Amino acid sequence: MAAVVFAFQKPVPGREAQALQLYRDLVQYLESLAKSDKIESFEPVLLGAHGGQIDGCVFVSGPGETIRGLPEDPKVAAMLSRAYYCLTGHAVIPAYVGSQLGERIARMEALAKAS
Secondary structure (H helix, E strand, O other): OEEEEEEEOOEOOOOHHHHHHHHHHHHHHHHHHHHOOOOOEEEEEEOOOOOOOOOEEEEEEEOHHHHHHHHHOHHHHHHHHHHHHHEOOEEEEEEOOHHHHHHHHHHHHHHHHHO
16 A cells, blocks of 8 residues: 655636646546546545645555556646646655555664664
8 A cells, every 4th residue: 555645735826727627637537546446545635724835635545556656647747737837836745654654663763763
């Protein structure tokens, strides 16, 4: 199991409609991947006011090979290109869940004990 977070900032002023369509297109594509069992799940999230740079994200989980390849998937890559046009910022962030999370925590614990 692997995961990725597609994070986004607010729309560029005047490009709000394009940003909303981009969001709809991403959700629709992820729904199709979930229905065809290529991903396990996805969860869109809008964040409340917090003073940070991320306004929302979509958390996606599924088989490692599929998740790692999502940013290079032609449809996703095209959406990421559109994001440069209509969002003030965005990011694709690897996320660690399940056994990957345990491995990461174990590494941090080993470093903490060594110092």
